[in-house]
Amino acid sequence: MKQVSRHSVFRMLGAAVVASVMALPAWAQPAGGSPTLDAIRARGTLVCGVNSGLAGFAQPDSRGEWRGFDVDYCRAVAIALFNDPSKVRFVPTTAQNRFTALQSGEVDMLARNTTWTLSRDTSLGFDFPAISFFDGQGFMVKASLGVNTARELDGASICVQPGTTTEQNLTEWARAARVTFTPVVIERLEEVVGAFVAGRCDAFTTDVSGLAAVRSAQANPAAYTILPDVISKEPLGPLVRHGDQAFADLVRWTHFGLVAAEEFGITAANVQQMTANDARPEVQRMLGKTGDLGKMLGVDPAWLARIIASTGNYGEIFARHLTPIGIQRGPNALWTTPGGQQYAPPFR
Numbered sequence: 001m002k003q004v005s006r007h008s009v010f011r012m013l014g015a016a017v018v019a020s021v022m023a024l025p026a027w028a029q030p031a032g033g034s035p036t037l038d039a040i041r042a043r044g045t046l047v048c049g050v051n052s053g054l055a056g057f058a059q060p061d062s063r064g065e066w067r068g069f070d071v072d073y074c075r076a077v078a079i080a081l082f083n084d085p086s087k088v089r090f091v092p093t094t095a096q097n098r099f100t101a102l103q104s105g106e107v108d109m110l111a112r113n114t115t116w117t118l119s120r121d122t123s124l125g126f127d128f129p130a131i132s133f134f135d136g137q138g139f140m141v142k143a144s145l146g147v148n149t150a151r152e153l154d155g156a157s158i159c160v161q162p163g164t165t166t167e168q169n170l171t172e173w174a175r176a177a178r179v180t181f182t183p184v185v186i187e188r189l190e191e192v193v194g195a196f197v198a199g200r201c202d203a204f205t206t207d208v209s210g211l212a213a214v215r216s217a218q219a220n221p222a223a224y225t226i227l228p229d230v231i232s233k234e235p236l237g238p239l240v241r242h243g244d245q246a247f248a249d250l251v252r253w254t255h256f257g258l259v260a261a262e263e264f265g266i267t268a269a270n271v272q273q274m275t276a277n278d279a280r281p282e283v284q285r286m287l288g289k290t291g292d293l294g295k296m297l298g299v300d301p302a303w304l305a306r307i308i309a310s311t312g313n314y315g316e317i318f319a320r321h322l323t324p325i326g327i328q329r330g331p332n333a334l335w336t337t338p339g340g341q342q343y344a345p346p347f348r
Contacts, residue, residue: 033246034244034245034246034247034298035244036108036240036241036244036246036247037081037244037246037247037250037298039105039108040081040108041081044082044087045078045087045088045089046074046077046078046081046082046087046088046089046108046109047088047089047091047106047107047108048074048077048088048089048090048091048107048108048109048110048111049091049092049093049098049101049102049106049107049109049110049111049112050066050068050070050071050074050090050091050092050093050110050111050112051068051070051092051093051112051113051189052092052093052094052188052189052190053092053189053190054068054113054189054210054213054214055068055213055214055216055217055325056068056069056209056212056213056216056321056322056324056325056327057069057070057071057113057209057213057321057322058070058071058090058092058111058112066090067321068321069132069133069317069318069321069322070111070112070113070132070238071090071111072311072317072320072321073111073132073238073254073255074088074090074109074111075088075310075311076254076258076307076310076311077109077250077251077254079303079306079307079310079311080250080254080297080299080303080304080306080307081250081299083306085310085311091106091107093107093110093112094187094188094189095161095162095163095164095187095189096162096163096187098110098112098114099120099124099126102126102239102240102241103124103125103241105241108240108247109238109239109240109247109251110238110239110240111132111238113133113135113207113209113210113236114236114237114239115135115165115207115234115235115236116128116131116235116236116237116239117165120239125241125242125243126239126240126241126242127239127240127241127242127248128235128237128238128239129237129238129239129240129248129249129251129252129255130237130238130251130252130255130256131235131236131237132236132237132238132255133209133235133236133237133332134233134234134235134236134330134331134332134341134342135207135208135209135234135235135236136207136208136230136231136232136233136234137165137166137169137170137205137206137207137208137230137231137232137234138150138205138206138207138208138211138226138227138229138230138231139153139158139203139204139205139211139226139227139229140196140203140204140205140211140214140215140224140225140226140227141153141202141203141204141224141225141227142199142223142224142225143222143223143224143225144223145202145225147202147203147225147227148227149227149228149229150173150177150179150227150229150231151177151179151229153179153181153202153203154179154180154181155180155181156181156182156201156202156203157181157182157183157184157200157201157202157203158170158181158182158183158184158201158202158203158204158205159184159186159192159195159196159200159201159203159204159205160183160184160185160192160204160205160206161185161186161187161189161192161206162185162186162187163187164206165232165234166205166206166207167183167185169231169232170183170205170231173231173232184200184201192204193214197218207234207236208226208230209236209322209327211226212226212325212326212327213325213327215325215326216324216325216326221326237255238251238255246297246298249297250297250298250299253297254304254307255314255344256344256345256347257286257304257307257308257344257347258307258308258311258313258314258317259313259314259334259342259343259344260282260286260344260347261286261304261308261313261314262313262314262315262316262334263334263336263344264278264280264282264283264286266283266286266287266308266313267308267312267313267316268308268309268310268311268312268313268316271287271305271308271309272309274287275287275288275289275302275305281348282346282347282348285347285348286304286305286347287302287304287305288300288301288302288303288304288305289301291348293347314342315329315334318332
């Protein structure tokens with residue numbers, strides 16, 4: 001579907017469901033209070049930390065507009081709060097400075113292909129509201145190298161970014177597999193990719209989704225091979241600061257709403273019709289026709305209907321940004337599909 005069509009449906013979504021969205025009603029405040037939501041509303045803009053440039057996930061287009069899977073998550077939260085997908089300021093972050101940006105309050109949330117780990121969830125003071133993308137670490141080599149498996153990289157030089165789970169995973173995997181390697185450690189993604197393409201290292205390692213994104217951006221993607229080995233679990237998702245449960249709830253249920261919308265067949269094209277006509281109780285609650293689920297999150301009843309009208313459901317976001325660069329649904333398919341792990345708790 002073309003962008004203009006999604007926006008047309010977004011504008012048309014209204015009447016009984018979105019009569020209240022032009023100004024948030026007085027009751028639309030989180031029950032326990034939220035310093036993050038208070039700051040965002042006072043500022044009038046959500047500040048979202050994203051990757052500095054990763055195809056499919058977060059990257060400015062030729063007009064400087066940010067596009068990508070993670071970008072749409074930022075826009076979805078802005079729509080819930082402001083009824084406006086443009087009420088987001090995107091802050092490019094590196095693997096090294098992303099956590100400082102969130103801890104310091106420079107950004108309200110991160111949507112930056114970041115792995116959920118125990119230490120990040122506790123000692124760094126963050127909450128991971130949801131897993132938006134199930135991933136794993138892999139390796140990419142030039143096809144001309146003739147390497148078919150990761151174990152054949154014994155003695156190779158491998159490009160890796162510091163301050164990431166990738167660096168630790170590489171060391172631990174190599175020790176267990178009894179593979180020796182020479183690390184080529186470079187902080188900025190564009191620089192580490194440049195080093196790999198220029199031949200300064202034999203292989204590049206990061207999440208498989210990141211490898212697919214990098215390969216798709218090359219002049220000749222067929223010249224690069226992503227090896228079949230996956231050496232880790234990398235549950236990726238947005239993250240927020242610890243201690244603000246109301247904001248974490250909004251981010252969490254934004255993700256679940258996108259997933260549930262796909263499960264129920266609610267799309268950008270049909271959300272208006274579904275809001276008006278679908279008789280299923282859970283769909284009525286999700287789209288704000290009945291119940292007070294929006295009030296529980298501090299937003300108006302039509303928050304999720306507006307998000308879907310603008311971004312589409314989880315599957316539409318995936319198909320728009322990730323399918324074109326060769327990433328398959330795999331574990332990110334719905335739980336109703338064999339092997340799929342994306343699953344939303346009930347909206348009730």
